[in-house]
Amino acid sequence: MxxxxxxxxxxxxxxxxxVCDLNKCKGGCCEDGDAGAPLEQEEMKIIEDNFEAVVPYLTQEGLDEIKRQGKFLYDKEFGWVTPTINGGLCVYGFRDEKGIIKCGFEAAYNDGKIGWKKPISCHLFxxxxxxxxxxxxxxxxxxxxxxxxxxxxxxxxxxxxxxxxxxxxxxxxxxxxxxxxxxxxxxxxxxxxxxx
Known part of the structure; x- marks a missing residue:
């Protein structure tokens, strides 16, 4: 230690x-887990503040789940997390043309729309x-x-x-x-x- x-x-x-090998794992960490991505307290405000800029990158299924569950939710085991679609893919995720899962926040960040890349729990994985x-x-x-x-x-x-x-x-x-x-x-x- x-x-x-x-x-x-x-x-x-x-x-x-x-070293992540996205061509092999296809970004599976964005849909394989016991809950959505854990969020730090200040990240929930960042999601609220940047949500509209990220909407164009999200799937209709993800948007429907956000409407139903909220932009984030509380999990007894993990605390505040991003919602998922039927316990799988994070609502903020989408698949590119190669089937690799990408993050809506990161896509908006890469396009210069927002100044925040993604939840730190995702970035550190x-x-x-x-x-x-x-x-x-x-x-x-x-x-x-x-x-x-x-x-x-x-x-x-x-x-x-x-x-x-x-x-x-x-x-x-x-x-x-x-x-x-x-x-x-x-x-x-x-x-x-x-x-x-």
Missing amino acids: ISIDNVLVSDEVVEAKF PIRLTETKQYTMVNYEPREVMCDPACAFGKKLKVPVYQFLKEPIERKFGAEFYNTLHQIAVEYFDQKAEKK
């Missing part, structure tokens, strides 16, 4: 290799955050089978999880945090190599 201020980072975040009173726990939790291609691709390219997720880690914790994590990771691997 790596401790930086009040954040505890699992060793796997620096040890494991991971396969890292999961767990908040306790004292700490934020940062764990590596890829999906079995679905994430196998990403794990294989990461090994092939020799990219650790934290490096693949540099942008969202900096977005959540700041550049100084990322640089500290990187320094610890480099020292960790140097020590490991010396022991061999």
Whole structure:
């Protein structure tokens, strides 16, 4: 476990290799789960404020579910989350011409319509955050089978999880945090190599 201020980072975040392979998984993390994407408190206001700009990117099915369930809802286990369509695809998701699931928020962001990319829980995947009173726990939790291609691709390219997720880690914790994590990771691997 790596401790930086009040954040505890699992060793796997620096040890494991991971690079999303969307051609293989088709963005399955946007529809495979026990609930929609977990939302931070301030993200619900961001969704409200940016909703109209995202509407053109959403499917009719997604819009119907938003009308029925709301833009977000409370789940007993996960807290505030995005709604899903029949327990599957996130209401803010759509499939492109290759069948890959894309995010309506990210599409609007990429087109310069909004300044927010997507929920941080989505951006950080396969890292999961767990908040306790004292700490934020940062764990590596890829999906079995679905994430196998990403794990294989990461090994092939020799990219650790934290490096693949540099942008969202900096977005959540700041550049100084990322640089500290990187320094610890480099020292960790140097020590490991010396022991061999």
